[in-house]
Each structure stands twice: as C-alpha cells, then as structure tokens.
Amino acid sequence: MENNNFLLKINNLKTYFYLDEGILKAVDGVSFKIEKEKVLGLVGESGCGKSVTAQSILRIVPPPGKVEGKILLHQKNGSAKKEPLDLAKLDPQGKKIRSIRGKEIAMIFQEPMTSFSPLHTIGNQIMEAILLHQNVNKQEARVLAIDMLDKVGMSNPHRRIDEYPHQLSGGMRQRGMIAMALSCNPSILIADEPTTALDVTVQAQILELMKDLQAKFGMSIIYITHNLGVIAEMSEEVAVMYLGRIVEYASVDDIFDSPLHPYTKALLKSIPKVGKKAKVRLDSIKGTVPLPLDLPPGCSFYARCGQAKEGICNKDTPPLLEAKEKHWVRCFLYT
Template sequence: MQSINKASQMPMPSERLLELDNVGVHFPTRDGLVRAVNGVSYHVNRGEVLGIVGESGSGKSVTARSIMRLQPRSAINAHGSIRFRRGNGQEVRISDLDWQGREMRDIRGGEIGMVFQEPMTALSPVHTIGTQIMRTVMLHRKVSKAEARNQAIELLTRVQMPRPNDIVDRYPHHLSGGMRQRAMIALALSCDPTLLIADEPTTALDVTTEAQILELLKSLQQEFGMAIVFITHNFGVVADIADRVAVMYLGRVVETGTVDEIFYEPKHPYTQALLQSIPRLGRSHGSRLRTIAGVVPDPYNVPTGCSFHPRCLHGVAGICDSALPDDVQFASGQRARCHFAGQIVPAAEFA
C-alpha cells in the first residue's frame, strides 16, 4: 500500500513537547452549560506535525486557545491538564499558569506561536505590520528598535512576502488575504517558537494561495524544526502536511493515528464517515456523495453514551447510547474511542 506522504514514513520523535490530558473547557450560558471541550487528550512530539480534524463545533479551536490561555473570560477550565516542555527542558503545567502572568506571557509568543484563521481580526488595524512584529520581538528578546525592525524585514522575507522593505510599513488593510496570512505567520515565528498552532490558516483563501501557504509552512517547519498543531476540516490538507492525525467530535478526540492509519485503516465510524464524504476521482457519473446524517448536537445537550451514536449507522441500542466508550489502543499505537473500535469495516469503495 502506498503511503500518502513521506512524512508519515519517518520515525516519530520520542520526546513529547505538548500533552493534553482530559482537558475540559465549559461556558455558562442561558441555555445551560456548554461543554465545548469535554475530555480532550492528545500529545505532540517535538518536531512533528499533528493534524486536528473534525466538523465545526467539535472543539478544535477552543482547545487550541486553551493551550495559549486565550479563552474568553467566561470560560471555565473544568478539569484536566496541559503540560508543555520549555526550551530549557523544564516541564510546566500551562493549565495552572496565570494567563496574564510573566511565565505564560514568556511562553505565549516566545515558545508557542499561533496563526489564526482570520488575520484581519488577529492583526491590529491601527499598527503597521512591522510595528506588530517588532513589539513581539522586543517583548521576548533584548534587542534595539533598529534590530527589531531588521528582524521584522528578515521574517517577512522568510515567509516569501513580496517587497518586504515596503510591506513592513504597511497596515493590514493594505494587503491581500494571502499577504495578511503571511504576515500573521511571520508574527507567529518572530521568536523561533518550538510549537506553532495553526488554526485553519487557509480556510478563507483561494486554492492557489492555500497551496502556497501550505508549502510555506512545510518549508518553515523543516527550517525551524518546530512542531505544528494544524487545525482544519480539510482531509486533503491533512494528507499533505501532517505526520499524525487526531479526529475530534463534540469536544472529544475520538481517534488518533498516523496519516496512513487514519486514511487507510480508520477504526472509528465517525472517521470512516468523514472520509467517505470526500469527493473522489473515479466515481461513476451521477453517483451521490455520501453524507453524515444529522448535525453535530448542541454542546449544552451532549447525548448520553457515545456522543456520535445518534448519527452512527452502526450504533447498538443499550450499549452506544448508555455508556461512554473506552479509548481503545491498538498494537500500532492507533487509538479509537468506540465500543466497536476496529470491528467496523469501511465501505468497500474506501477500504
């Protein structure tokens, strides 16, 4: 069987850079308690790319913001821990740090960078691109203003920004969508982070610009040797950039594995359903695209048992709707949270 990408054939680094264990983030609302993240566990090894996929409402972005301690003030860190190994080798529990404290501010931007989905909401509209990069550099590095400006221009050059000496003095609204995203990436990389979180950074871009940004991230990842958490709903992007994949549904990780394992040997029916809904070359003319029945339930009314059972074609009454399934680990290291993990065979056309 041919591998999807070369990265998935490379041996995984053994040192864990980031580890989430049973993380829960809830939001009180008039309709009840929203369990946006309801027991997320995954890890990121040093130097690898972890793809996070799932439908809207699965908790991907809230989890990412929890790592950066950038949740809204109404958020309740209900349970679990987030551990990060800093550059000095010390492991810290990010989940225990004051989000405004010195140590968290040193980590945020200094050791963990983030590329947001919409740079127009992440970049300041009243400051130039150069000023925003310079402020980050000067916050985490002891450099002069002139040195910070030179570093800003160098960063814009490294992210392949056209006319970096000119763009450094431009405002975000002067730039195209692709250029703003490059500026956002330059800002995130300004202090050589060991971990980059990319929250759907190509969603609003056309396919040509999307391909350019993906190639840029891959080249920068190799250049900097950093780990990346890449959040997306696009399995094509995952196949192109990731080493491992975590599939999320309604606030939980339901399956993790290498890219090849997820694409060719998915164990969870939700992962199988997502893959079967992708348009594929070779389909007969007039054939209908497979869809997943129903919609993601409201997070303030999570179904009992397996949260996917109301939409699952293989659900068994009295089992799937009554008990939360265990997280089953297979010999290869692949994991799936399903009562019948590994027993459900994908459709013949996808196997």
C-alpha cells in the same frame, strides 16, 4: 500514548462554559501529546472543539469558560529532565503565560485581520512582538522583521514592512501573520484553519510555505482544520475530534488507509476539494453536530452513526482504546 518524550502533553483537558442554559462542554477530556519537530493534525466538523482546545493551551478561553486538566510544556531552555510546566495551573492574565505566548507557543488564526490591528503597519506589529520577547533594540527588530517577511516569501519586504494590513492581499496578510508568529522562534505553532479564507492556489502556497518553515525552524505544529485533505499534506499524526472528544488517533497513513471510527470514515468520504467550501458538509452522514449542552448518555456520535447498536452505544460512553498498534479509537465496535 505513554512516554515522556514530548514537548507538549495535554492530559484530560476539560474546557466548560458555564452558561445560564447549562454547562457547555466544549472540550471534554481531551488528551494528546506532541513531540519535537512533529506535526499533529486536529480535525473535525465545525463546533467540535478544535479552536477551544487551542485557546485552552494558550489560556485565552473567554469567560464564562473554565479550563481543567493538565497542559504540560517542556520549555525551550529547560533540560529534558526538568519537570514540565503545567499551563493549566497558570493565571491566564499572569506574567508567566504571557512570556509563553508568542515565544514558546505561537498561534495563527483563520482570518489574519483578527490578529493584525488595522491601525498599525505590519512592520510595527511584527517588531512589537520581537521587542516583547527578544533582547534587541528597535533597529535590530526592524532588520529581523524584514528578514522574516523575506523568509515567508513576501515580495519587496523593505517596502511591505511599512504597509498597513488592508494594503496587502489575503495571501500576503496570511504570510505576514506567519512571519509575526515565527518572529520569536516558538517551539510550537498552533495553526487554526490558517488557509480557509484563501483561494485555492494561495492555500497550496501557504501550506507549502508552512511545511518548509517547519523543517527550517525545527518547530512542532498543531494544525487545525476541518479538511482531512489538508491534513494529509501537512501532518504525521491525526487526532479526529467529535463533540469535545478525540474519537480516533493514529498516523496519517493509518487514518487514510484503515480508518476505524464511523465518524472518521464519513469525514474521509466528504473531503472537500481544496478551497471549494469553507465548511464541511457531511452528505454521507445525517444531521449536524449538536451543541454539547445536556447531551444524552452514550456515544456522542450515536444519533448520526450508521453502525450504532441500540442498548450498547446509547448507554455508556465508549473509552478511547488502542484497537491496533498505535491506533486508538473510541467506539464499541472495537471493544
């Protein structure tokens, strides 16, 4: 994965929560990069560390969480030769990271009600984001907000702009959320399960919209989901996460045509029908994701793996190796 042609590069990211019960390793040595105008899918079961990875990038991990490693960002107005900025080194409350959130890296969440305040109209909230990052007056911000609502397919944007979040349907709220995220033209959008709360047809529409806007605005997307089916629609490259680590990384085609890790294979067998269930249930593999607290040595998937080799897989942690060209896997079956 070595080359300098990246917009964002995460290097050995470790986000640990220092709890009374011990150290919870939510993210434990994750590395990936995303290039300009590309879509990277981050996939894995509930609790594997997807959201904490996203929170780490934006430096919004709540205490007692701590972020270590490198989060290198090439900023919008910097030249390609300029040294990237390490977000991991910034003060999470500081001015610098606040100027990056929303403007360079925006995020949309699973449930838009958590991002929109119920007390203000969606227009005011989108305008606030615009006024914070762009050099425009209130009137101009309103025009930009209406234009953005129009771009995300909101009917009657002139009227909708003065409505409160609860007046909109789930799908419309999610469109409003996307409008707010895109209003400052970020170079990277992190979408954390943005369609899970919606019904099937609306999910499909929102996915279509995001693909459309991605091309139109030329941004990069980190698309987080537990659903590999959605990944196939959205992204070019896929990182499969398990218990805080990337266990497989490849192009979408390689992941679907020739998955290597037993965990990826199990995920593929359990692709839920879009919208059927909010969470994946891996019928094809036993057990559930344990808490990443005091994990035994060896591969973190050992206890659930059908192909595990005793004495090898439960002894050391397998490294992430390039098993085939541009196809990385963390599994002793391939070492």
